[in-house]
Structure formats: C-alpha cells, structure tokens
Amino acid sequence: MQQSPLIDMLGRQGVTRRGFLKYCATLASLMALPPAAGRAMAEAIGAVRRPSVIWLPFQECTGCTESITRSHSPTIEGLIFEAISLDYQETLMAAAGHRAEAARDAAIRDNFGKYLLVVDGSVPLGAEGAYSCIGGRSNVDILREAAKGAAAIICVGTCSSYGGIPHANPNPTGAVAVSDVIKDKPIVNIPGCPPIPVVMTGVLAHYIAFGSLPELDAKNRPKAFFGETIHDRCYRRPFYDQGKFAKTFDDEGARKGWCLFELGCKGPVTHNACATVKWNGGTSWPVESGHGCLGCSEPDFWDAGSFYKALSQPSGPLNVGLAATAGGLATGAAVTVANRAKKSAARASHRTITVEDLEK
Numbered sequence: 001m002q003q004s005p006l007i008d009m010l011g012r013q014g015v016t017r018r019g020f021l022k023y024c025a026t027l028a029s030l031m032a033l034p035p036a037a038g039r040a041m042a043e044a045i046g047a048v049r050r051p052s053v054i055w056l057p058f059q060e061c062t063g064c065t066e067s068i069t070r071s072h073s074p075t076i077e078g079l080i081f082e083a084i085s086l087d088y089q090e091t092l093m094a095a096a097g098h099r100a101e102a103a104r105d106a107a108i109r110d111n112f113g114k115y116l117l118v119v120d121g122s123v124p125l126g127a128e129g130a131y132s133c134i135g136g137r138s139n140v141d142i143l144r145e146a147a148k149g150a151a152a153i154i155c156v157g158t159c160s161s162y163g164g165i166p167h168a169n170p171n172p173t174g175a176v177a178v179s180d181v182i183k184d185k186p187i188v189n190i191p192g193c194p195p196i197p198v199v200m201t202g203v204l205a206h207y208i209a210f211g212s213l214p215e216l217d218a219k220n221r222p223k224a225f226f227g228e229t230i231h232d233r234c235y236r237r238p239f240y241d242q243g244k245f246a247k248t249f250d251d252e253g254a255r256k257g258w259c260l261f262e263l264g265c266k267g268p269v270t271h272n273a274c275a276t277v278k279w280n281g282g283t284s285w286p287v288e289s290g291h292g293c294l295g296c297s298e299p300d301f302w303d304a305g306s307f308y309k310a311l312s313q314p315s316g317p318l319n320v321g322l323a324a325t326a327g328g329l330a331t332g333a334a335v336t337v338a339n340r341a342k343k344s345a346a347r348a349s350h351r352t353i354t355v356e357d358l359e360k
C-alpha cells in the first residue's frame with residue numbers, strides 16, 4: 001500500500017501504518033468482507049477523497065455524538081473523520097449562528113446530489129414542527145431541504161431510525177423517524193441508544209472505499225452488524241441453554257455469571273453487535289457488566305422494553321415478537337441455535353482478515 005498524506009498525518013499523531021492497516025482489517029472482518037475489500041478500504045481511506053458529510057441534529061440528547069467522539073482508539077477511528085469533509089455538525093463545528101447556517105447552505109449547494117446526510121434525533125411533526133427549530137426553521141423543513149441533494153441518508157441512533165425516546169408514549173411532540181418523512185432516498189438505520197461507534201465508522205468507511213452503502217436488512221440496518229441478536233452471540237448463552245438463570249442481581253447465579261433472562265434481558269429479540277464489538281475500546285458491554293440488554297436498538301424500545309420484566313411475561317410488543325418468531329421460549333432456543341449455525345456457515349466463506357492480507 002502506498003504512503004499517503006493521511007498516513008503521514010496519523011504517523012505524526014503516533015499511529016503506525018501497521019496500526020492503520022489493522023484497523024481497516026478489523027473493520028472489513030466485522031463487516032464480513034473478503035480480504036481484498038479490506039485492502040481497498042485501506043487504500044481508499046488513505047487516499048482521502050473527502051466526500052462531503054452534512055450532519056443534522058434534531059430532537060436528541062447529543063448521546064450519539066458523544067458516543068462517536070468517545071469511540072475506541074480515538075486517533076484511528078478519528079481518521080474516518082479526517083477522510084470525510086464534515087461540513088456541518090453543530091456540536092463539533094467552530095462556527096455558530098448565521099455562519100453555521102451559511103456553512104450548511106454552502107455545503108448543500110456545492111455538493112448537491114453527492115453528499116451524505118447524517119441525522120441524529122427524531123423529527124417532531126406536532127404543532128407544524130415548532131417543537132424543535134434551528135435558526136427559526138423547523139427540523140422537518142430543514143430535513144426535507146437537505147434530503148433533496150443527499151446521495152444517501154445515515155440515521156444515527158434509535159431516535160432518527162425509529163423515533164426513539166421522544167416517540168415514546170404519549171409522544172407529545174409527534175416525533176417520527178427520518179424514514180417516516182423521506183421516502184425517495186436510500187436510508188441506512190444505525191439504531192442504538194447510543195449507537196456503537198464502530199458501526200457508524202464502518203458504514204462511512206464502506207462508503208468512502210466503495211462509493212456504496214453496505215448490505216442492509218429489511219429495516220435498513222447494515223446486515224453485518226445487525227444480522228444477529230445479542231442472544232445469538234452472548235457469552236452467557238451456554239447458561240441460558242442449560243436453564244441456569246440469575247434470580248436477582250446479587251445472588252449466587254449472578255456471581256457465577258449465569259444468564260440474565262429472568263432479570264429482564266431483551267437480548268433474544270434485540271439485533272445489535274454489542275456482544276461481538278463491545279463498548280469502550282472492546283473493554284466490556286452491558287451484559288458483561290452484569291445488566292441485561294434493554295433492547296435499545298429495537299423499534300419502540302422505551303414503551304416495549306419493560307426493563308426488568310422477563311420476556312416470558314406478557315408485557316409488550318417485544319414479547320409478542322419473541323412469541324411470534326420463536327413460538328415460545330423452548331422453541332426460541334432451538335430456532336436461535338439453528339440461526340447461529342446458518343450464520344456461521346455463511347460466515348465461513350470469509351475467513352478473518354489479517355494485517356498480512358492487506359500488506360500483500
């Protein structure tokens with residue numbers, strides 16, 4: 001791989017070329033891409049083509065931006081942000097007020113038809129959009145305008161993907177997802193409250209490298225990261241299969257690391273990559289820290305989650321989902337095992353990509 005200004009810049013920040021290649025290899029492996037794709041990703045990111053990205057924050061708590069800026073290996077993950085031209089991001093940009101709005105207008109005008117539009121936060125439609133405005137304009141108005149010139153829209157977080165917490169009952173602002181408003185553009189949903197940083201940078205890296213979006217599922221989520229449930233890949237799964245469940249958060253079973261299903265874990269019906277990618281530099285993830293999955297990356301998670309009720313208790317749509325898809329818990333376990341075998345077989349066609357593959 002040729003040396004590039006980006007690699008030189010990373011070198012000055014203490015990131016080695018090998019570290020950069022390892023990051024690209026890891027991303028490509030996570031996305032189940034073949035070794036050649038990992039190399040293309042490294043070369044394209046290194047070439048710094050800098051596609052324009054406009055990031056609109058609507059009805060949100062800034063948690064998604066916080067998550068991205070605290071991504072693991074900040075310097076290497078930050079390279080994704082060096083490889084794009086982040087032309088508008090209210091929280092991170094230096095400009096404010098009229099200058100910020102002018103920067104957004106210029107980015108839309110100069111890159112019409114080519115920029116990526118990133119959205120975090122839901123879109124309030126109540127009171128003609130008056131619940132959330134920027135510079136005197138409603139979120140829905142700004143979204144419609146910015147979406148017209150976007151090549152694709154990336155919804156970061158559960159709020160922009162499904163409406164999220166603002167959408168929870170009684171939804172006083174009439175909050176909806178981006179896909180409820182925009183119907184004529186490719187949309188990628190990266191749900192999670194907050195979403196996993198590597199998933200976000202993985203989607204951006206794929207677009208930078210190949211000029212296209214990764215393969216999506218029926219809910220427009222990247223299959224590579226949302227193709228399995230938390231339960232499919234959970235390290236406590238053997239205890240679930242053996243029927244060993246913690247009954248309280250501090251009993252003997254909890255101390256032995258038994259399954260948290262009876263304490264309300266929503267892992268069996270939640271699609272996300274927490275169990276494999278983990279959080280905080282791959283340090284840990286909620287179930288590893290002793291708390292069940294809340295189902296934060298599923299639609300209606302706040303209303304449907306009922307955090308500490310086990311899925312077997314009739315308490316909401318997530319439970320209905322489990323019953324409907326698995327026909328009850330016993331069958332559910334069998335279905336999940338069968339799914340896991342099928343997915344493992346599919347994955348077997350792509351071996352893990354190494355740094356050596358990329359250095360060839």
Ligand code: SF4
Nearest residue numbers: 234237259260265267
């Ligand atoms: S129910 Fe939760 S804790 Fe138990 S195996 Fe599934 S994901 Fe892990």
Ligand code: SF4
Nearest residue numbers: 272274293294295296
């Ligand atoms: S473990 Fe579940 S609730 Fe926690 S971040 Fe992952 S998907 Fe969300």
